[in-house]
Amino acid sequence: MPVITLTDGKTLNFSKTVTGLEIVEKISKSLAKQALIMSVNGELKDLFYSIDKNCSVKIFTSKDPEGLEVIRHDAAHIMAMAVQELYPGTQVTIGPVIENGFYYDFARKEPFTSDDLKKIEKKMSEIIDKDVKTRREVWERKKAISHFKNIGEKYKAEIIESIPENEELSIYHHGETWHDLCRGPHLVSSGKIGKAFKLTKVSGAYWRGDSKNEMLQRIYGTSWANQKDLDEYLHRIEEAEKRDHRKLGKEMDLFHFREESPGSVFWHEKGWALFQKLINYMRMKQDIAGYKEINTPEVLDRGLWEKSGHWEKFGANMYTSVTPDEKIFAIKPMNCPGCVELYNQGLKSYKDLPLKMSEFGKVHRYEPSGALHGLLRVRAFTQDDAHIFCTENQITKECLTVTNLILEIYKDLGFENVILKYSDRPELRVGDDNVWDKAEAALLEAVKATKLEYTINKGEGAFYGPKIEFVLRDAIGRDWQCGTLQVDFNLPGRLGASYVDKDGIKKVPVMLHRALFGSLERFIGILIENYAGKLPFWISPLQTVVIPISEDFEDYAKEVCQKLKSSRISSIVDLKNHNLNYKIREHSLAKVPLLLICGKKEVDSNSVTIRRLDSKKQENMKLDQFLKTYSALNKVYSN
């Protein structure tokens, strides 16, 4: 005689065991239609699950995340079913729900083509139309293993073998012909999935995510509660594609890549101007914050890298070079060893600490070819690096100062939504535990002081110390890991760094590694995507284009352009034989923030008419006023 308590507090009495289906029928016809899944005392269950005890039940529809998740999970199953009907001999492996959709990994010799995806979609549609019923069975372990082995599903059998003995093995049947091992829960029938789904791409994926294993074929799909949500999702993807920095970089004439040096950027005039603006801005900020900028060689003897540990730990990613006299040098993949060497020049006193040495160092790393991605993952990049040599007692304060500097700089660049990731001691590490205690406490205190949201990644710190990573959330909600702050008790000792303490004894300093953007190249990619190319005025590589209305006003336009440059506002004058409309279109597409139109009116009043990017409004301003306003704006961000 179960009594069912619903979320609104109402209770329903049943005289015998009851399923979710019967409960929703009793509540209302419309809910019965929409119900996808339920939770029984907080645990998600199939709607056909039989309840025999008093409990509280919550019903989920496609409006709930739980409902949507089941839709996607079922879509994955039905896809696997469709694939096996269409391509007999294909083995199934795993098919989880992911953000916005699902995938399923298959083992099959022949590759799936995009035509296959269409066929699979069609078959899925048919299965959904048939509304095949779902049935759950619990199988005995041995039976399950031998069954899946017998039908040639060796991956499934392997999965079952890896499931702990005490766990229940549930088999879900979809219709009479297809079944899969699955934890569930599932929809009562395939019709509930609806038609708002789409198979998006096919790719390779390693069995159990390990590159030593064989490669499977993964088919990705997306599915939603209704067509409108699916359309909106596809639209979001399109919008994100429009922001692609590789596309915008071309359109804005910022940079390009070429075959001769994969993963290395050819910076065009405008891209390099943007690059330099960022550096100049940071130079100013770091100078104010007490950093000393230095620069170290890009090619250093192999011996140094052996001493620092990089040769062993990082060697596979390092470029090396052999000189004509057969000495081996490495092109630096990191700046730290060089910086420590520079620190080692000249005796250091405790009075010199904390010593903050910054370096815009260009590093080279031989990244796997498949990892390269525009500016976001390159083989040669410039780090906005700094190393702070300090005593153990100074760690907390320095970490706080660094964190505040980073946040201030992010804010100036338009990123106010920052999350921190804090990683503590890994299993494999160097240094005493009491030193780790101190380092972790110091860093965590700095994290807490920011009052920002943070996650703790247990055991993911570097082998030499704990670290924080700074994650930016961009304008369309994507997260980008940029800055990092690491505490290092290892490298200074390895490379023989020391300072003379008050007591006259030489001691080893602690080193903080920090980067604000991480990689200037990558950060520029992120900036472009965040702003969809429409960078704020101060950081725009080309801030103004002066456009004369006709030949008669060319002299005035040239004069305006020259005055702008003298006031340190970047500018070109467009004297091409095109009409005004054409030029406005061209420079708007190139994302120039301000177009300055010059005609008779402007010459007569010694002014310019401003057309702002994305605004049709015309705004006239005296030239002097313009120069004053905008050069002042530039000055805020540079020396």
Add this chain to the structure above:
RNA sequence: GCCCUUGUAGCUCAGCUGGUAGAGCAAUUGAUUUGUAAUCAAUAGGUCCGCGGUUCGAAUCCGUGCGAGGGCACCA
């Protein structure tokens, strides 16, 4: 690195089942002198990614190398 897709003019792309390349934009030249998102016309522009092979004949088919794209793995 692995799987799949892919590489044609500066850019975006056509080129069906093999018969030595085509458009739009950009460029150049000329006309036009333009008041807020593409003025008109003419001209020029190509080792069809490289190297091998099949074929009477290859941009097209096959092999291989390189690059790019999407994933996977990697991101110390």
